[in-house]
Amino acid sequence: MTENTAPRALPTGPTTALPTAVSADGASAAPAASGDVRMAVRGSLPAVLAVLPMGIAFGVVVAQSTLPWWWAPVFATVIFAGSLEFLVLGMVVSLAPLASVAVTAFLVNFRHVFYALSFPLHRVHGRGARTYSTFTLTDEAWALTASPEAQSWSRRRILAVQATFQVSWVVSVTAGALGGTLIPDGVVGLEFALTAFFLVLGMEAYRVRRSIPVPIMALGCALAGYLVFGEGMLVAAMAMFVALLLVRYAIERRKTRHA
Secondary structure: OOOOOOOOOOOOOOOOHHHHHHHHHHHHHHHHHHHHHHHHHHHHHHHHHHHHHHHHHHHHHHHOOOOOOOHHHHHHHHOOOHHHHHHHHHHHHOOOOHHHHHHHHHHHHOOHHHHHHHOOHHHOOOHHHHHHHHHOOOHHHHHHOOOHHHHHOOHHHHHHHHHHHHHHHHHHHHHHHHHHHHOOOOOOOHHHHHHHHHHHHHHHHHHHHOOOHHHHHHHHHHHHHHHHHHHHHHHHHHHHHHHHHHHHHHHHHHHHHHO
């Protein structure tokens, strides 16, 4: 058998291999990007369903306060922290000092410092993207990114999750503010929306971690803080809970070393 050494015909015309490869890459990048966004929105929907009632409730509370209704979307966009917005609204209506508002905001959102320890911010590149991701780091976004798989998510997927929650919150708050005047004053129970929402987040966090001691420790710290400090239990309860978590981490690390 003889080897065919005849020269092969080279491709002619304006189409070359390099543009074809670049075009193929560009074509595959678009479906990947849209796929990340779809997965982000689909994964956020269960938590969004819990956000909507609380957002509507907050909008109703703003509409029934002494402030104009359009303050509701302002609070939702600028503050973007559900529990803090309820507190700040009452302080603004009562003309509380700015220092009190600042201290309250610090204490309520101090938990976000610990959120950042496990949030996949290292996957979010770019100064503007990191700034937005830090600003929109909420309980919902942290709960969805608490799994180990989220540490390998793309920047687009992480930002899409956070943007989904922000848009849903602003829309629900605005809808609640616009329809708040139609709700009779005798309706009660809207203030429980915030408590119910955090119960849902706690249940979802348990489904991810499957750790019984952690929620028990959190409940014990909250009860102890309330019994000792009353309404000012927040700082004490959080301090006790963090201390217990550090002790638990040290014990587990020592067991791992000696295993």
